[in-house]
Amino acid sequence: MIDPRPSVVAARLAGIGRIAAFCSAKGGVGKTLCTTLAGLALAARGKNVGILDLDLQGSTAHLFLGVRPGMPREDKGILPLPVTDLESARGGGLVLMGAGVFAGNRALALRGHEVSDAILELLAVTIWGPLDALLLDLPPGIGEEVMDLARLVPRLQAFVVSTPSAASTAVVERLLAFLSEVKVPVAGVIANMTRGDDSSVRDLASRFDARYAGEVPWEPQVEPALGSAARLGQTAAAAAMDAVLKGAGW
Amino acid sequence: MHEWALAEAVIEATAGALGGRDPSCLRGVTVLLGELQAIDREIFTFALETLLQERPFRAASYTLQTEPARFRCTTCERDWTLAECTSLEGDAREAIHFLPETAHAFVRCPSCGSPDYRVQAGRGVRIESLTLDRAGSCA
Numbered sequence: 001m002i003d004p005r006p007s008v009v010a011a012r013l014a015g016i017g018r019i020a021a022f023c024s025a026k027g028g029v030g031k032t033l034c035t036t037l038a039g040l041a042l043a044a045r046g047k048n049v050g051i052l053d054l055d056l057q058g059s060t061a062h063l064f065l066g067v068r069p070g071m072p073r074e075d076k077g078i079l080p081l082p083v084t085d086l087e088s089a090r091g092g093g094l095v096l097m098g099a100g101v102f103a104g105n106r107a108l109a110l111r112g113h114e115v116s117d118a119i120l121e122l123l124a125v126t127i128w129g130p131l132d133a134l135l136l137d138l139p140p141g142i143g144e145e146v147m148d149l150a151r152l153v154p155r156l157q158a159f160v161v162s163t164p165s166a167a168s169t170a171v172v173e174r175l176l177a178f179l180s181e182v183k184v185p186v187a188g189v190i191a192n193m194t195r196g197d198d199s200s201v202r203d204l205a206s207r208f209d210a211r212y213a214g215e216v217p218w219e220p221q222v223e224p225a226l227g228s229a230a231r232l233g234q235t236a237a238a239a240a241m242d243a244v245l246k247g248a249g250w
Numbered sequence: 251m252h253e254w255a256l257a258e259a260v261i262e263a264t265a266g267a268l269g270g271r272d273p274s275c276l277r278g279v280t281v282l283l284g285e286l287q288a289i290d291r292e293i294f295t296f297a298l299e300t301l302l303q304e305r306p307f308r309a310a311s312y313t314l315q316t317e318p319a320r321f322r323c324t325t326c327e328r329d330w331t332l333a334e335c336t337s338l339e340g341d342a343r344e345a346i347h348f349l350p351e352t353a354h355a356f357v358r359c360p361s362c363g364s365p366d367y368r369v370q371a372g373r374g375v376r377i378e379s380l381t382l383d384r385a386g387s388c389a
Binding site: 107115 | 251
């Protein structure tokens with residue numbers, strides 16, 4: 001028995017300039033926020049960006065960006081949904097795919113092999129077309145999502161997200177060790193939801209010889225902006241993420 | 251017509267499985283179409299035929315077989331089939347067509363209502379077998 005899907009994954013991603021997973025071993029550190037802010041920041045620079053929400057059981061990228069779930073259009077595959085509420089003076093664009101597109105707000109309880117199957121299916125049938133960047137929003141942990149992407153996705157890089165809390169850095173440290181083992185390069189370590197001076201995330205990056213990309217300070221204007229790509233893109237957090245990306249050479 | 255993407259995957263996987271063997275030695279490919287994904291056979295066949303035009307093993311015959319979907323409840327161990335999922339309607343069926351794992355958002359065990367079950371068979375598209383000519387230069 002042969003699973004045919006892995007044979008087309010590289011071809012599906014061939015027209016994409018850079019591919020990065022936004023990941024963290026710790027939950028609640030703001031991976032989806034960082035992913036969506038990064039997408040908005042790059043689109044504001046005139047880039048064409050895709051976001052693949054691989055947090056299958058807790059999809060929220062569509063909620064952040066104000067994309068209503070619905071069946072995608074087809075053209076020899078399935079086409080990601082456009083983020084229409086977007087203001088890019090330079091003509092950039094942002095598109096989204098993920099299980100949330102199909103399941104909406106319903107509970108999607110999956111076991112491990114089903115997570116792997118869903119990831120592989122999305123990678124095999126989504127037609128991204130030419131993009132400057134594809135950003136992969138991962139759930140917390142070092143599970144199927146990280147292992148499958150490390151195995152399947154060529155040229156994969158990782159943005160590792162942590163808050164300054166010791167509860168986060170202690171766990172994220174394990175992810176950095178794992179990424180080193182599976183040889184996924186770390187594009188940058190991001191300190192998210194910072195409040196004042198705290199070097200713990202910078203120190204963490206330093207211990208792994210990883211690039212510290214910078215910080216996204218906690219900002220009260222983010223919460224009311226959720227659900228509107230245009231408003232989210234105008235927050236100070238979005239500007240901070242743009243600086244973080246530049247700090248990582250993106 | 252996302253059947254095209256899966257047909258392309260079948261062809262690329264076939265090429266990969268042949269490895270260094272002479273592609274003209276490939277006689278047949280048996281493809282299982284999982285009932286759950288509800289692949290349109292006509293579109294899938296058309297996509298295969300179109301995509302094969304450019305391939306060195308285009309003479310191989312492709313046999314499509316439907317693999318019935320079977321579910322087993324992890325909670326009460328009830329087995330059931332897709333025919334028993336009577337409440338599945340338009341958008342749910344389409345979502346499952348695109349991403350079979352979304353069945354877990356719509357299908358429940360008909361006995362105990364649990365969302366915790368396994369799709370035992372008939373999920374999606376797989377290649378069951380390749381048949382190679384063993385005569386002449388292919389031996």
